[in-house]
Amino acid sequence: DGATVDPPPGLREALEAQARIGWDAVHFAPRTPAQALQAWAEALARGETPSGRLEGIRMGSVAVGAASGPAPGIPAAEPAPLTEEVATVLALLAARRHDGVGRAREIVGAIAGEVAGGGGLLVRAAGLKAHDDYTHTHALNVCALAAALARALGAPRETADRIALAALCHDVGKERIRPEVLNKEGPLDPAERAEMERHPAIGAALLVDLADRMGPLLPVVAYQHHQAPDGSGYPAGTGRPHPASQLVAVCDVYDALRTARPYRGPLPPGRAATILLDLGRQGKLRLDYVEALFGALGTLGPGARVQLDTGEGGRVEEPGPAPLHPVVVTDAGQEVDLSREGEPRIAAVERVAPASHDAGGDGAENPGGEPP
Structure with missing residues (x-):
């Protein structure tokens, strides 16, 4: 009472x-x-x-x-309390404090409950100009995206929760990078770039010390989330990344593109989806995970506008057997089933579906800049 x-x-x-x-x-x-x-x-x-x-x-x-009742989720209008909790948890983990472990699991439980209940996935806040603002909101979003993507790929709840926990902690190494490097508005010089590229190894070393409480997957994902399936990325020389690391990488890149940074504004979701699709086809990200993320977000649902590799524009009329193979009505009025052999494929996403979980902002001017 x-x-x-x-x-x-x-x-x-x-x-x-x-x-x-x-x-x-x-x-x-x-x-x-x-x-x-x-x-x-x-x-x-x-x-x-x-x-x-x-x-x-x-x-x-x-x-x-x-x-x-329903599990607590990511409060879209008031993200501050959960974001502040993430800040506390990452600081505790960076200090190798075991009391951060249970608190990290509770955040994952809150997010997983929201994802399972079909709630809003992402926190979008304007003006995230400081490292703390970006890093902690980004950690929440990557965790939510990873939970949704893992479930979309058919992972059991326990496995999805482990991946989401790894996603929440993937950038903990940035807690040891100088703020002036993290928040620099211009390009990093070679020394600053080298310092930034140490954050995966730093994070893995921090999480190895907590692996008895958090499991072995977390340091692996922290170390590998900037490594690509084609062998590029950093740190170099460890072979093909773990599937969980590749899953988190897709979510990491997508949210980085969609979030404001000190050196650029957020990219519209259609532009972010197009970059993700290009990276998947180049072997920098796993294309099947990119496609599954589009399915989880509803990116290419009815009403989405796309450009085909023939140069024609069109509108998604109805879903197909996979997110990248919908039925499209071209601007000339021709209905094209992209699941059929020999038909064109989607080259770019001009506007995501109105019902997408991340539909806001497609009308914004592309602010330019390179993805991180």
Whole structure:
């Protein structure tokens, strides 16, 4: 009923144990099963993080809603509280603090719940000019995109959550890069570029020390998310990146293009989608992951405007068997099924579908500049 009471000693001890592993809030639904309560208490007694799937129990450091209601998501109008929590978590992880682990998992749980419920995926805020603004909002968005993309590719919820956690932490190495390099408005000089390109190795080293609590995937993704399937990128010389690293890379590039930076404004979603498509066809990103992201976002749904490789423009009339193979009506009135062999393919996305999760801003002038 909203009343505040002093917990009995046994519960107080359990809550203190929960706080020690970095989760400082808990909500018990009415008629929570005894087995779930027992599993929660036993895990805390062992110093372990309780499962996030205990029926009737919600835990974390982000605001916790009723267990029977929808999971908290990314608040599109007021992203600040969750963004501030990300800032705190990345600082804790950069300091190799174990209390950042549970808090990172709670953020992922909040985002995964929003994604599973079909809610809005992305935080878009104008004027993200500082490293803290960009890095922490970007971490949220890449986490949300990665969760949605992993689910679109058929990953089980547990696997998708692990990938989303890796996505949330992929840039933790930037916590150790000088702000004047991160926030520079002009091109980086060779020394600054070399410093910037150290952030994957720095992040991996930080996360290796926490791998016993967070799992081995996180340092791998942190190290490889700027490596391309064709062997380019940095750090060099480690072979083909892990599939999770390639998935996070697609989300990383897309959100970087769509977010304001100190040296340019956000690219419109159609332009960002076109760059992603080009990078996929060049072997810099996995094309099947790019296509699946378009499907998750609804980029090429009905109403999207595209340019075909014949030079003709057209409008997506209906979905096809895959996102890059819809039925298109050209400006000349011809209906073209792009799933048929020998038909043209999409060369550019001029405007994403009106119902896309990232439809805002396609009418904006292309601000130019190179993607990061």
